[in-house]
Amino acid sequence: MRKIYIKEEVCIGCGLCEVYCQLQHASVHDLIKAFKKRGPRPLARARIEAKGNVSFSVRCRNCDEPQCVYACLTGAITRDIETGMIAVDEEKCIGCCTCMLVCPLGAIKQDKEHKKMIKCDFCQGEETPACVTNCPNEALYCVEYNGTNIELAAKAPSPF
Amino acid sequence: MEYIERIKYLIIGNSAGGIGAIEAIREVDNNGTISIISDEPYPAYSRPLISDFLAGKQTIDKLNYRAADIYKQNDIKTIFGNRVTNLNLDNNTVLLESGHELGWDKLLLATGGTPIVPPMEGREAGGVFTFTTLADAIDIDDYLRQKPDANAVVIGGGLIGVSVTESLLKRNVKVTIIEMKERILNVILDEKTSYMEHKAIKDSGAEIITGHTVSKINSNTHGEVYGVTLDNGDVIPCGIVIIAIGVKPRLELINGTNIKVNRGIVVDKHMQTSVTGIYACGDVAEAFDFIYGENRLTPVWPNAYLGGRTAGLNMAGKATDYPGGTNINSMKYFGIYIVSAGMISAPDKSYQELIAEHNDVYKKLILKDGLVTGMIFSGEVDRAGIIYNLMKDRVNVESFKQSLISDDMGLLSLPETVWRNRLATVPPVNGVDCAVS
Ligand SMILES: Cc1cc2nc3c(=O)[nH]c(=O)nc-3n(C[C@H](O)[C@H](O)[C@H](O)COP(=O)(O)OP(=O)(O)OC[C@H]3O[C@@H](n4cnc5c(N)ncnc54)[C@H](O)[C@@H]3O)c2cc1C
Ligand code: SF4
Ligand code: SF4
Numbered sequence: 001m002r003k004i005y006i007k008e009e010v011c012i013g014c015g016l017c018e019v020y021c022q023l024q025h026a027s028v029h030d031l032i033k034a035f036k037k038r039g040p041r042p043l044a045r046a047r048i049e050a051k052g053n054v055s056f057s058v059r060c061r062n063c064d065e066p067q068c069v070y071a072c073l074t075g076a077i078t079r080d081i082e083t084g085m086i087a088v089d090e091e092k093c094i095g096c097c098t099c100m101l102v103c104p105l106g107a108i109k110q111d112k113e114h115k116k117m118i119k120c121d122f123c124q125g126e127e128t129p130a131c132v133t134n135c136p137n138e139a140l141y142c143v144e145y146n147g148t149n150i151e152l153a154a155k156a157p158s159p160f
Numbered sequence: 161m162e163y164i165e166r167i168k169y170l171i172i173g174n175s176a177g178g179i180g181a182i183e184a185i186r187e188v189d190n191n192g193t194i195s196i197i198s199d200e201p202y203p204a205y206s207r208p209l210i211s212d213f214l215a216g217k218q219t220i221d222k223l224n225y226r227a228a229d230i231y232k233q234n235d236i237k238t239i240f241g242n243r244v245t246n247l248n249l250d251n252n253t254v255l256l257e258s259g260h261e262l263g264w265d266k267l268l269l270a271t272g273g274t275p276i277v278p279p280m281e282g283r284e285a286g287g288v289f290t291f292t293t294l295a296d297a298i299d300i301d302d303y304l305r306q307k308p309d310a311n312a313v314v315i316g317g318g319l320i321g322v323s324v325t326e327s328l329l330k331r332n333v334k335v336t337i338i339e340m341k342e343r344i345l346n347v348i349l350d351e352k353t354s355y356m357e358h359k360a361i362k363d364s365g366a367e368i369i370t371g372h373t374v375s376k377i378n379s380n381t382h383g384e385v386y387g388v389t390l391d392n393g394d395v396i397p398c399g400i401v402i403i404a405i406g407v408k409p410r411l412e413l414i415n416g417t418n419i420k421v422n423r424g425i426v427v428d429k430h431m432q433t434s435v436t437g438i439y440a441c442g443d444v445a446e447a448f449d450f451i452y453g454e455n456r457l458t459p460v461w462p463n464a465y466l467g468g469r470t471a472g473l474n475m476a477g478k479a480t481d482y483p484g485g486t487n488i489n490s491m492k493y494f495g496i497y498i499v500s501a502g503m504i505s506a507p508d509k510s511y512q513e514l515i516a517e518h519n520d521v522y523k524k525l526i527l528k529d530g531l532v533t534g535m536i537f538s539g540e541v542d543r544a545g546i547i548y549n550l551m552k553d554r555v556n557v558e559s560f561k562q563s564l565i566s567d568d569m570g571l572l573s574l575p576e577t578v579w580r581n582r583l584a585t586v587p588p589v590n591g592v593d594c595a596v597s
Contacts, residue, residue: 098462
């Protein structure tokens with residue numbers, strides 16, 4: 001399955017991954033409109049952490065043993081057998097935040113307006129997610145991981 | 161002798177624990193026969209959602225925990241609306257209420273909890289209910305449709321009592337909660353947060369009486385409830401009573417067998433009971449609690465699923481340890497978001513409490529010897545999982561404990577070895593150490 005690699009050594013914490021994640025999940029695909037004109041700002045599913053010289057971008061890593069799936073009270077979070085991705089069914093989710101309490105990365109958060117949980121959805125089937133495409137420093141890239149082998153995904157910018 | 165069908169994996173209980181088990185078994189064994197038995201007549205539903213049903217927010221089909229075809233897809237035989245009345249440990253068979261007998265190779269007891277109903281006078285009266293099953297919610301709904309003007313008395317101010325109160329208020333039913341202890345939600349919240357809930361519930365129009373119990377439920381000559389009498393003699397008129405004191409392990413099948421029971425069925429790290437081949441999980445089981453370092457009852461949904469999953473993997477031959485669980489709760493009653501895990505306050509002077517408080521935010525940690533043994537966060541609950549996992553992994557936080565209750569708490573609040581470990585799930589790529597997400 002596809003995963004996103006974080007190369008923390010070259011991340012400068014600029015936050016563009018968050019910005020492009022927000023844009024990707026906005027109702028309009030125009031930065032200015034999405035951020036300034038259309039109601040509340042869309043929420044980012046990736047988060048930048050920075051402290052001193054260290055910074056990196058965190059999002060759901062689609063755990064092999066997804067605690068969120070095991071904990072969910074309603075069955076709203078499941079793994080898609082085809083893609084291996086963990087996804088939230090917004091219709092079923094009641095926004096109780098039980099999943100948030102067990103996620104080791106703090107990667108799932110509540111959309112307070114709609115009272116539903118949101119997380120990285122790999123830009124819903126995009127070949128390369130917006131954060132990876134738009135990281136100016138190539139601190140993020142896509143890989144294909146089958147449990148033992150890792151290969152850089154074709155379209156991902158090469159870090160080497 | 162009559163032929164008795166033998167099932168490879170026999171599961172009693174079709175809820176969080178039972179489903180956790182069958183999903184895990186099918187990850188390991190695609191062919192072994194599985195049967196799942198429940199005395200409830202429906203496919204697995206989300207038990208916590210019965211309050212949304214009662215509030216009128218969800219229809220019955222929306223309560224389903226899994227897709228309707230999960231049993232068919234996984235080739236699982238369902239025996240619903242039928243109760244197991246007896247376990248025969250000599251022959252490895254169960255007897256069903258319908259008279260059928262079934263044998264097992266591996267048995268899972270995921271029988272959950274049963275509501276606690278104290279022996280109070282009048283509890284048989286019409287209009288007195290418990291609130292732990294969908295059938296309860298349907299019965300209450302029917303009753304209130306006939307008596308829309310009835311006021312309610314809810315006995316017990318714990319999770320289930322508060323949950324049913326919220327549903328009743330949404331239906332414009334007047335509610336009085338009677339809590340025996342000094343404060344509501346006293347098992348899962350500390351004084352501060354339980355007061356927040358207390359205030360929110362009062363602001364929503366319900367009455368709360370603490371420090372008292374109901375000594376008698378009063379009914380008229382038709383056997384219908386018209387009020388309750390408290391231990392101090394006060395009388396509260398009402399048309400419906402919900403007994404929501406809590407649940408206890410449902411042990412009717414186990415009593416009299418040699419399966420070891422303490423408060424619940426005692427299981428080892430594989431979720432196996434004292435009898436080889438018989439496993440238990442969920443509300444009925446006493447499994448390892450990593451905060452207390454001993455087996456405890458932790459009757460919450462996530463632990464039931466995870467215990468069931470662990471049992472299932474072991475039943476199917478994949479040796480797997482239960483990672484341990486502790487009481488965790490995440491609630492949003494009356495619009496207040498609170499998460500809690502482990503202890504709710506320092507039990508004695510050898511523990512320390514760390515508290516951060518500002519605006520609507522309240523964060524409290526309980527620590528001992530550098531380990532977090534409890535947490536309560538309210539107002540700002542994002543990323544609480546980072547701390548819960550420190551508790552679970554028994555990470556010593558002494559050197560950075562203060563940063564855990566700061567507003568910008570995140571992975572970088574943790575030491576480098578820990579955050580690297582959190583991010584990394586796969587080996588280095590082309591020799592380069594990378595974190596993966
Ligand atoms: C109103 C309410 C709100 C709740 N809210 C929360 C919450 O917010 N968060 C949380 O984590 N937890 C919550 N819980 C608790 C949670 O629902 C339980 O921890 C969970 O359901 C336990 O799952 P289980 O599989 O162990 O057993 P159960 O869900 O109790 O299921 C056991 C099943 O086994 C069946 N059974 C038992 N004995 C037999 C027999 N002899 N023959 C046939 N069938 C049998 C029962 O009928 C039942 O269907 C709530 C519970 C209630 C009632
Ligand atoms: S939300 Fe958290 S627990 Fe769930 S799969 Fe993603 S990283 Fe893992
Ligand atoms: S918030 Fe939604 S996805 Fe998370 S546990 Fe609750 S119902 Fe499941």
